Amino acid sequence: MRDDQPPSVGAGPHTRPWPEDPRLDPELLERGDRRNVTDRYRYWTVEAIRADLAARAHPFHVAIENWQHDLNIGTVVRNANAFGAAGVHIIGRRRWNRRGAMMTDAYLGVHQHGSIERFVAWASDEDLPVVGIDNLPGAVDIRRYAL
Structure with a gap:
């Protein structure tokens, strides 16, 4: 070249x-x-x-709440694809910037849920546990949590 x-x-x-x-x-x-x-x-x-x-795909899904801005949703979709997630679930606003996903959303099921309650109902219907991950005070260290 x-x-x-x-x-x-x-x-x-x-x-x-x-x-x-x-x-x-x-x-x-x-x-x-x-x-x-x-x-x-x-x-x-x-x-x-x-x-x-x-x-x-591995038997896990990734969910992200789209409540203020969508700066990280594309990155989450891309990483879920890289780790072999069975699907990605966006909770809240339907619109998000797909550029950050770098087209991985074309190959992975990306589902939208209007509210946390609707997502939890879907997960319950699919017999999937919901595990929230955050770094707020009082959160359990994921390395010590029995997944």
């Missing part, structure tokens, strides 16, 4: 003959795949990536 050219992200067009794999997107094979995905998912369709991540 020349110093005066921007670095290239992803992979260019795939050489022919193309692999026979139903997970692959013919358009990405033809034009190249410049998405922010790991090499494992290079040229895969969004649906195939979502299905594979869901099959590999």
Whole structure:
């Protein structure tokens, strides 16, 4: 690569003959795949990536309350994806800045709940415990909590 050219992200067009794999997107094979995905998912369709991540997901969900501003929601979504969460739940306002998620919200289920009560009802219906994490005075040290 020349110093005066921007670095290239992803992979260019795939050489022919193309692999026979139903997970692959013919358009990405033809034009190249410049998405922010790991090499494992290079040229895969969004649906195939979502299905594979869901099959590999750990049995935990991450929830964040969107009550004043959304500066950290994208980061939370991105980290939940990186740690293999089964889903992300945004409680409160529906709007949030997706740029911080860096497109990981395309591959991970992001659900919206209008209130904490609605989220807790959903978790109860799914038989999932709700564990709140905070650093306020009186909080239990997570390293000493039996998860």
